[in-house]
Amino acid sequence: xxELEFRRRAYADPQDQDKAFVDALAEEAGRKEFVDELRALDxxxxxxxxxxxxxxxxxxxxxHQSLSQFQxxxxxxxxxxxxxxxxxxxxxxxxxxxxxxxxxxEHALAHVAHEAGFAxxxxxxxxxxxxxxxxxxxxxxxDSAPGHIYYANYCDFDGIRSLHMVVDTSEGKxxxxxxxxxxxxAMTLSFGNDRYEGAAFDLGPFQxxxxxxxNQRLDPTVSQLKDTIxxx
Numbered sequence: 001x002x003e004l005e006f007r008r009r010a011y012a013d014p015q016d017q018d019k020a021f022v023d024a025l026a027e028e029a030g031r032k033e034f035v036d037e038l039r040a041l042d043x044x045x046x047x048x049x050x051x052x053x054x055x056x057x058x059x060x061x062x063x064h065q066s067l068s069q070f071q072x073x074x075x076x077x078x079x080x081x082x083x084x085x086x087x088x089x090x091x092x093x094x095x096x097x098x099x100x101x102x103x104x105x106e107h108a109l110a111h112v113a114h115e116a117g118f119a120x121x122x123x124x125x126x127x128x129x130x131x132x133x134x135x136x137x138x139x140x141x142x143d144s145a146p147g148h149i150y151y152a153n154y155c156d157f158d159g160i161r162s163l164h165m166v167v168d169t170s171e172g173k174x175x176x177x178x179x180x181x182x183x184x185x186a187m188t189l190s191f192g193n194d195r196y197e198g199a200a201f202d203l204g205p206f207q208x209x210x211x212x213x214x215n216q217r218l219d220p221t222v223s224q225l226k227d228t229i230x231x232x
Contacts, residue, residue: 002156003118006031014038028153029124104179104200105191107158108209112175112196119151119166119175126152126165134163136232138180139205143228146170146221158185162206171216176225177209204231 001009001024009021014035016022025031102110112119126149132141134152147168155164155177163178179185187207191198198211199218208225210218 001027003028007034010035010038014042028122030118030122102158102185103191104177104185104187104207104209105198107185108175108177108198108200108211109191109193109196111155111157111164111177112211119173122166123150124152126150131165135178135229138163138178139231140178140203140229141232142225143230144224145228146174146224160185169212169216169221171212171218171220174210174212174216174218174221176211179207179209181206201226203229 001020006021006024006028009016010031025035128142128145128149131145131149131152134154135141145167147170149165149167150173151164151166153164155162157164157177157179160179160182162180165176165178167174167176181202185207187200187202189200191200192214195214196211197214197216197218198209199222200207200209201222202208203226208229210222210225212218212221
């Protein structure tokens with residue numbers, strides 16, 4: 001279950017006990033904290049609705065009906081909120097990439113900007129072995145990482161199943177995308193905006209995009225990646 005679908009279901013019903021949802025909850029670090037916050041909000045709302053009913057039966061029945069309608073409306077509002085968030089994400093990403101075809105660097109910048117909050121707090125302590133297991137599906141292997149690997153998982157990179165890695169480097173935390181050469185996206189060696197700086201290069205079976213902050217030097221990380229990644 002991808003991150004967008006997981007969050008949509010969590011907003012709709014944080015108490016969901018469906019096996020697929022429960023399994024997805026354990027897959028990624030940070031998901032449990034996110035769902036716990038939603039469940040805490042649910043508990044506060046439930047506590048606020050615990051109104052002592054009148055003693056007469058008729059009024060008790062009316063109150064029960066009112067509370068049931070409120071819960072139904074609240075669940076519908078969550079679904080609408082989740083749907084609106086999904087639509088807003090798609091529209092926002094589409095507006096960012098209105099110039100076609102989008103280059104590798106343009107999409108990398110949009111992807112990093114969209115997930116900035118998530119990347120800042122995630123730390124799954126990914127081992128080099130776990131990273132290479134995913135990298136092997138694209139025909140590559142890394143001999144050594146630039147530093148601590150906070151995150152490494154598959155992502156949808158402009159319609160291409162790719163690998164998204166957040167890693168520590170000598171210049172601080174950076175994001176690296178490994179994009180298979182299925183579409184051989186247009187690529188410039190350097191790119192950036194007022195917030196991020198990026199570099200791209202071909203490496204074996206995939207294209208690689210490295211994105212860091214404006215004040216970070218990318219060359220040491222790019223050189224290390226070129227030296228340690230090879231085809232298998």
